[in-house]
Amino acid sequence: MKNEPHMRMHLGAAIIVLAAAAWLKLPIEGWLWILSAVAAVWVTELLNTAVERAVDLASPDSNHLAKVAKDAAAGAVLVASLYSAAIGVLVLGPPIWDRLFGG
Ligand SMILES: Nc1ncnc2c1ncn2[C@@H]1O[C@H](COP(=O)(O)OP(=O)(O)OP(=O)(O)O)[C@@H](O)[C@H]1O
Structure with missing residues (x-):
């Protein structure tokens, strides 16, 4: 974890979102919904890290298949991140709006 800035x-984003959900x-x-979004990002990020490290181990030199594998794994993280952003807006947006501007 300490070598993985992503x-x-x-982790920071998950703590903020879970604190907001509690608040x-x-x-x-x-x-x-929130837990599914957090899990989706964590699972894909962990698998992406596993793919990156395995590809670096198997193919330290530039290789087209290595690039396809890494880009596909990174794409999975992107899809999960977009899913999470949509869940965040749809689930947290209305109650936050109510708190800020509701009567
Ligand atoms: N062995 C390789 N052969 C061909 N392309 C590669 C190879 N390793 C990485 N790439 C490509 O280079 C780009 C950057 O990859 P890079 O390895 O720098 O970052 P990453 O492994 O995706 O992420 P991180 O920075 O977390 O290690 C990506 O498009 C990736 O597909």
């Missing part, structure tokens, strides 16, 4: 960033007293459905 993972530290995801907003989200219903159980909201928690399930």
Whole structure:
């Protein structure tokens, strides 16, 4: 973890999102969506790290297949991140808006 800046960033983001969910007293459905989003990012980031390290081990020199493998794994993290951003906006957006501008 200490050598993986992306993972530290995801840990920080997860702590902030979970704290916001607690502060907003989200219903159980909201928690399930948020937890699925956090897990999606963590699982894909861990698998991406595994692919990166395995590819570096197997193919230290430049290789087209190594590039395809790394780019596909990074693409999975991107998809999970977009999913998480959408969940964050849809689940946290309305209650935050209510707190800030509601009556
Ligand atoms: N052995 C390789 N052969 C061909 N392309 C590679 C190889 N290793 C990395 N690349 C490509 O170079 C770009 C940058 O990869 P790089 O290894 O610097 O970062 P990363 O491994 O994706 O992430 P990190 O910086 O976390 O190690 C990516 O597009 C990747 O696909």
